[in-house]
Amino acid sequence: LHWRKTNLSKDKNNQKQTNKMASMSEADDIAADLADEAAALDGYFSDAPLDPQPNYPDLQDSFENAVIISNLPKVKKEKVEKLTKVVMKLVSRIGTLVIDPDSGYTGVDMPFNEETNSSLGFVFCEYETLEEAKNAVEVLNGYKFDKNHSLEVIPYIRAQQLAKVEKKEFQQPEPAPFVERPNTTSWLEDPNQRDEFMTRQGKETTVYWSDGKNDPVVDYDGSREKEAGVAWCEYYAHWSPLGSYLATLVPSKGVILWSGAKYEKSGRFPCPGVEFIMFSPNEQFLLTSNNRREDPNAVKVFNVQTGKLLRAFPMYPPNVSTDGPPPPFQWSHDDAYLARTGHGLISIYETPSMKLLDRRSLAADGIHEFQWSPKANILAYWAPEHGNAPAHVDLLEIPSRKKLRQKNLFNVTKCSMVWQNDGEYLAVKVTRHTKSKKTLYNNIELFRLNEAGIPVEMLDVKDAVMALSWEPRGSRFAMIHAENPSSTKVNVSFYDMIKKVEAPTQKKGKKGGVQPKTEVAELNLVETLDGKQCNCIFWSPAGGTIIMAGLGDSASGTLEFYDVNTKNLTIKEHYRANQVLWDPSGRTVATVVSQPIGGGHFKFAMDNGYILWTFQGKQLCQQSYETFYQLVWRPRENLLSKPEIKKVRKNLKKYEKQFDKADKERQRALKLEETKGKRALRTTYRQLLSRLAEYRNRQKTQRMDLLNGYDSDDESNYVVSEQVIETVINTKEDVVL
Numbered sequence: 001l002h003w004r005k006t007n008l009s010k011d012k013n014n015q016k017q018t019n020k021m022a023s024m025s026e027a028d029d030i031a032a033d034l035a036d037e038a039a040a041l042d043g044y045f046s047d048a049p050l051d052p053q054p055n056y057p058d059l060q061d062s063f064e065n066a067v068i069i070s071n072l073p074k075v076k077k078e079k080v081e082k083l084t085k086v087v088m089k090l091v092s093r094i095g096t097l098v099i100d101p102d103s104g105y106t107g108v109d110m111p112f113n114e115e116t117n118s119s120l121g122f123v124f125c126e127y128e129t130l131e132e133a134k135n136a137v138e139v140l141n142g143y144k145f146d147k148n149h150s151l152e153v154i155p156y157i158r159a160q161q162l163a164k165v166e167k168k169e170f171q172q173p174e175p176a177p178f179v180e181r182p183n184t185t186s187w188l189e190d191p192n193q194r195d196e197f198m199t200r201q202g203k204e205t206t207v208y209w210s211d212g213k214n215d216p217v218v219d220y221d222g223s224r225e226k227e228a229g230v231a232w233c234e235y236y237a238h239w240s241p242l243g244s245y246l247a248t249l250v251p252s253k254g255v256i257l258w259s260g261a262k263y264e265k266s267g268r269f270p271c272p273g274v275e276f277i278m279f280s281p282n283e284q285f286l287l288t289s290n291n292r293r294e295d296p297n298a299v300k301v302f303n304v305q306t307g308k309l310l311r312a313f314p315m316y317p318p319n320v321s322t323d324g325p326p327p328p329f330q331w332s333h334d335d336a337y338l339a340r341t342g343h344g345l346i347s348i349y350e351t352p353s354m355k356l357l358d359r360r361s362l363a364a365d366g367i368h369e370f371q372w373s374p375k376a377n378i379l380a381y382w383a384p385e386h387g388n389a390p391a392h393v394d395l396l397e398i399p400s401r402k403k404l405r406q407k408n409l410f411n412v413t414k415c416s417m418v419w420q421n422d423g424e425y426l427a428v429k430v431t432r433h434t435k436s437k438k439t440l441y442n443n444i445e446l447f448r449l450n451e452a453g454i455p456v457e458m459l460d461v462k463d464a465v466m467a468l469s470w471e472p473r474g475s476r477f478a479m480i481h482a483e484n485p486s487s488t489k490v491n492v493s494f495y496d497m498i499k500k501v502e503a504p505t506q507k508k509g510k511k512g513g514v515q516p517k518t519e520v521a522e523l524n525l526v527e528t529l530d531g532k533q534c535n536c537i538f539w540s541p542a543g544g545t546i547i548m549a550g551l552g553d554s555a556s557g558t559l560e561f562y563d564v565n566t567k568n569l570t571i572k573e574h575y576r577a578n579q580v581l582w583d584p585s586g587r588t589v590a591t592v593v594s595q596p597i598g599g600g601h602f603k604f605a606m607d608n609g610y611i612l613w614t615f616q617g618k619q620l621c622q623q624s625y626e627t628f629y630q631l632v633w634r635p636r637e638n639l640l641s642k643p644e645i646k647k648v649r650k651n652l653k654k655y656e657k658q659f660d661k662a663d664k665e666r667q668r669a670l671k672l673e674e675t676k677g678k679r680a681l682r683t684t685y686r687q688l689l690s691r692l693a694e695y696r697n698r699q700k701t702q703r704m705d706l707l708n709g710y711d712s713d714d715e716s717n718y719v720v721s722e723q724v725i726e727t728v729i730n731t732k733e734d735v736v737l
Contacts, residue, residue, distance in 0.1 A: 066156035070122040095132025182260025184244035200630035212587035311354035319343040375423035542586030561617035570617030
C-alpha cells in the first residue's frame with residue numbers, strides 16, 4: 001500500500017509539471033500572436049492613455065413602473081397559462097410591457113401556490129414607462145373582468161409602503177365636527193318671487209334682484225372679499241343649471257363655487273388657466289377646460305359635492321385633426337353620461353366612474369355632429385355621404401345602443417339639429433345641393449319622438465333658412481328665411497306641429513251640432529310675417545311671446561316684441577345690441593351690449609351696458625358702463641307640468657284679486673320705504689309745532705297781563721267783515737238771429 005501511494009504521488013507530480021509546461025507553451029504562443037498582431041497594426045494606435053468609461057444604464061430598483069392587479073380568479077395549474085394570456089391581452093392595451101426573450105420574462109408574473117395547487121388571485125405587471133403604469137391604475141381599477149370579479153389595481157411602490165406600515169390596534173377616529181352647508185335654495189324662498197341676474201363690468205361682479213317692475217336691487221357685490229383684499233372673480237362667472245351655485249373663474253387658482261343667502265364659499269376646484277366650465281344638468285359634476293392644446297389634462301371632470309377629480313382628457317381625442325376646433329363634450333339630461341365625438345365614433349363615458357360605456361366607443365362612420373335629447377337618454381347624430389352610403393340622421397337609445405330611427409338623405413351639404421326643450425320634437429335643417437353642386441336649397445326634417453315609430457315629416461323651403469327656434473314646452477316653431485341669405489329684409493314664419501280641427505257631430509233633436517276642437521298631429525303653417533329686419537329670434541320661456549331682433553354691428557338693433565296669440569306687435573331699438581336674454585319666468589328680458597374680457601374693443605365703450613324690458617316691450621331701466629362683459633340670469637327649475645300650467649291659466653281670473661292685492665301691498669311698502677326720510681322730517685316738524693304751541697299756552701296769563709286783560713286768541717274780540725271783489729277777465733258776445 002505504501003508503494004502504491006508513493007507511485008501515485010509521483011504520477012500526480014509528473015502530471016502537474018506536464019500541465020504547467022503545456023500552459024506555459026500555450027501562453028507563449030498567445031503572446032507571440034499578440035506581438036505579431038501589434039507589429040502589423042503599428043501606427044494605427046492612438047497615443048492617448050487608455051481610460052475606458054463604460055456607460056451602463058441606470059439600475060432601476062424602485063419598481064415604479066410595476067403595478068399589482070388583484071381580485072383575479074384563483075385557478076388550478078392547468079388553467080394558469082390561459083388566464084395569464086387573457087391578462088396579458090388586457091394589460092398590453094394600456095402600454096408596452098417589459099419583455100426579456102432570453103429569460104422568457106413576459107412582463108406579467110402570476111404567483112402560484114404549489115401546496116394548494118392554485119394561483120393567488122393577483123399578478124405583477126411591469127410597463128416600460130411610469131406614465132403607462134399610472135394609466136393602467138386609472139383605467140383598469142374597477143374594471144369588470146367577469147361577472148364575479150372586478151379588478152383592483154395599485155402601484156407596486158404603494159404595496160411596498162403598505163408592507164412597512166406598523167401593525168397596531170385600530171382606534172376609531174373622532175368624527176369631524178358637523179358644519180352646516182349653505183342652503184342652496186334660499187333664493188327661491190323670496191316672498192316677492194323675484195328673479196336674479198349677475199353682471200361683470202370692470203373689476204366688479206354683482207348679483208341683483210329683479211321683480212320685473214322696478215329698478216334692480218343689489219343682492220351681493222363681493223363686499224366681504226373686497227374687505228379681505230381678495231378678488232372673488234377675475235374672469236367670467238356662470239350659474240349652475242338649477243341656480244344653486246355661482247361659479248367664478250380665477251385663472252390663477254381655478255373655479256370657486258358660492259351659494260346660500262350670503263354667498264358663502266361652497267367649493268374650490270384646482271384647474272390653473274381655466275377658461276371654460278360646464279355643469280352637468282343636475283349639478284352633480286363640473287367640467288373645466290384651459291383650452292391648451294399641448295396639455296394632456298386640459299379638460300377635467302370633478303364631482304361637485306366631494307371636489308374629487310374623476311378624470312382628465314386632452315383637448316383632442318386620438319386620430320382627430322387639430323386644425324379645427326376641438327370636439328365639445330355634452331352631458332346627458334340625467335348626468336348619467338358624458339360624450340364627445342372622435343374619429344368615426346362617439347365616446348360615451350359613464351358617471352361617476354368616467355369609463356367607456358360597455359368598454360367600447362359607439363361606431364359612427366363620418367359623424368359630424370351629435371346632440372342628446374333634453375329629456376331622455378336618446379342620442380341624435382348625422383353623418384354625410386360616404387362611398388355608396390347616403391347621408392343619414394340616426395336616433396339611438398342609450399345604453400342599449402338600439403337604433404330607434406334612421407332617416408337617409410341625399411345630396412347633403414350640411415345639417416344642423418335643434419331639439420324642442422321637452423324632447424318631443426327634433427328639427428333637422430338640411431342644406432342640399434343639385435347634381436351640379438352650384439345651387440343650394442333647404443328642407444326641414446321634423447321627427448315626432450312621442451309617437452310610435454317616430455314618424456318624420458319633411459317641410460320644403462325654397463328660401464335660405466337663417467334661424468330656427470322651438471317654442472319652449474310647446475309645439476310651435478319659428479323660422480327666419482329669405483331668398484338671399486344676405487338680404488336685409490327677411491320673412492319670419494310660424495309653424496305648429498299640432499293642428500286643431502272641428503269635428504261635426506249629430507246630436508239628438510238638433511242638427512249641425514259642433515264638437516269642441518280636437519288636436520291632430522299634422523304640420524301646419526300658422527302665419528308668415530314679411531319684410532322684417534331681424535337675424536335672430538328668441539322665444540319667451542313662458543311661450544306665446546317672441547322677440548325678433550337684429551343683432552350685431554351690421555344690424556340696426558331693432559327689437560320687435562310679438563305676441564303670437566294676440567298678434568300684438570311692439571317695436572323698440574337697442575343700438576349695437578349683441579345679446580337678448582330672457583329671465584326664467586318670461587316676465588323680463590335684457591338686451592346687452594358687451595365685449596370679451598381681455599379684448600381691446602374700444603368701439604363698444606360708448607354703448608356698453610344693458611336695458612331691461614317687460615315682455616310687452618316697456619323699458620324698465622338702463623345701465624351704461626365703460627367696460628361691460630357679461631349678464632347672466634339665474635336659472636330656476638320649472639316644477640309645474642303641462643296640465644298644471646293649463647289649469648293655472650284656465651283659473652287665472654280667480655287669482656287676479658290676490659295678485660292685485662299683493663302688488664298693491666308691495667307698491668305701498670316700496671312707497672313707504674322711499675318716503676321714509678320725508679315722513680321722519682314731517683314728524684319732527686309737527687313735534688316742534690306741538691312744543692311751541694304748548695309753550696305759548698303756558699305764557700297766556702303773562703301775555704294778557706301785559707295787554708291789560710286783552711286776549712288775542714279770543715275770536716270774540718275780532719270783527720269779521722267780508723268783501724267781494726269781481727274782476728272781468730274777458731268777454732265774449734254771441735249774436736243770435
